[in-house]
Amino acid sequence: MTSTTEQAPKNWLTYYGKRALEVPKKMDRHRFALETAGRFGEVRKRAAKSDRQLNVGKYGEDSLFTGVDFVAAGRTLERDGIVQGLQLPQESIDGLWEIVRTRPCASRADRTISFMYEDRADKFAELGGPIIRADYLREDLDDNEALDRIAGDPGLRKIAATYLGAEPILTRHNLSWIFAQAPDSFDTYDEKPYELARFGSQTFHYDLYDYKSVSFFFYLTDCDETTGCHTFVAGTHRRKKLAHMLTLSRQRTDREVDSVYGADKVTNVVGPAGTGFATDASGFHKANVPVSADRLALRVRFLSNPHFVSSRPNVDPLAARLDEADSLGK
Numbered sequence: 532m533t534s535t536t537e538q539a540p541k542n543w544l545t546y547y548g549k550r551a552l553e554v555p556k557k558m559d560r561h562r563f564a565l566e567t568a569g570r571f572g573e574v575r576k577r578a579a580k581s582d583r584q585l586n587v588g589k590y591g592e593d594s595l596f597t598g599v600d601f602v603a604a605g606r607t608l609e610r611d612g613i614v615q616g617l618q619l620p621q622e623s624i625d626g627l628w629e630i631v632r633t634r635p636c637a638s639r640a641d642r643t644i645s646f647m648y649e650d651r652a653d654k655f656a657e658l659g660g661p662i663i664r665a666d667y668l669r670e671d672l673d674d675n676e677a678l679d680r681i682a683g684d685p686g687l688r689k690i691a692a693t694y695l696g697a698e699p700i701l702t703r704h705n706l707s708w709i710f711a712q713a714p715d716s717f718d719t720y721d722e723k724p725y726e727l728a729r730f731g732s733q734t735f736h737y738d739l740y741d742y743k744s745v746s747f748f749f750y751l752t753d754c755d756e757t758t759g760c761h762t763f764v765a766g767t768h769r770r771k772k773l774a775h776m777l778t779l780s781r782q783r784t785d786r787e788v789d790s791v792y793g794a795d796k797v798t799n800v801v802g803p804a805g806t807g808f809a810t811d812a813s814g815f816h817k818a819n820v821p822v823s824a825d826r827l828a829l830r831v832r833f834l835s836n837p838h839f840v841s842s843r844p845n846v847d848p849l850a851a852r853l854d855e856a857d858s859l860g861k
């Protein structure tokens with residue numbers, strides 16, 4: 532039994548009907564255009580503010596990631612919507628685990644459910660079962676040196692700039708747990724369980740953060756198919772079935788994804804703690820439901836269009852350094 536306080540809507544038609552009416556009222560015209568026309572790969576390509584002359588050399592050389600050709604990685608991202616091969620050093624992993632040791636995480640379904648990770652068993656006993664996903668709060672991520680170093684990494688900036696064809700704008704970091712569930716408690720092959728879709732990002736879906744965006748993920752626990760690995764459907768950031776672009780819900784079952792895009796396009800990213808990769812979340816993706824251990828992962832995202840950056844962006848450590856260098860005439 533999984534504990535969430537929000538229930539699935541009783542009538543999906545009313546739910547999506549209401550959302551369709553609310554969308555234009557809640558959004559400015561930029562976001563409205565993104566949410567509608569931005570579903571089409573060709574529109575996204577044309578609307579992305581691309582400046583192919585971008586000089587990635589300016590980001591510097593002191594990257595945490597060794598043995599990576601960052602520009603080639605950006606091109607792989609362009610082709611597949613995903614690129615693997617970033618390994619976070621142990622020092623960074625340890626630095627991020629400091630957040631886990633000192634700060635509580637809060638349920639994505641209900642922020643009033645908050646607990647230290649080490650106390651999760653008691654909390655889940657009290658709630659009657661494991662929750663789906665919990666995040667560390669934004670203010671608790673603000674003063675972590677390891678996170679600042681990753682978010683300001685010149686290599687990641689080069690990948691993002693190559694892919695975006697524009698100056699990457701750092702937007703939200705997210706550090707979150709997805710919790711192991713009893714085996715067979717959810718079926719994502721034929722169903723799209725509401726709480727997994729809504730709170731776990733654990734059914735196939737795509738996101739429209741910008742016409743082009745780059746999300747870097749780093750596992751902070753060992754990760755395979757039984758421990759919540761990320762799955763991405765290669766090429767779907769460029770091309771999707773028409774019905775998948777037109778329907779209001781961007782969620783799909785595993786079966787639909789396999790049959791439309793082919794199981795060979797479905798990439799599970801597995802690896803030990805520290806494994807890192809980048810995706811454009813406008814392609815179909817999901818986190819798998821862990822069954823044998825919880826998964827902890829960091830996500831750092833870049834956009835290219837200032838209209839889509841939230842009102843309180845994380846402080847951008849690299850931009851601050853470059854600004855300082857500018858103001859010192861360096």
Ligand SMILES: O=C(O)CCC(=O)C(=O)O
Nearest residue numbers: 732738761812816817818
């Ligand atoms: O945590 C994951 O692996 C997936 C996250 C996700 O779907 C998202 O950030 O949109």
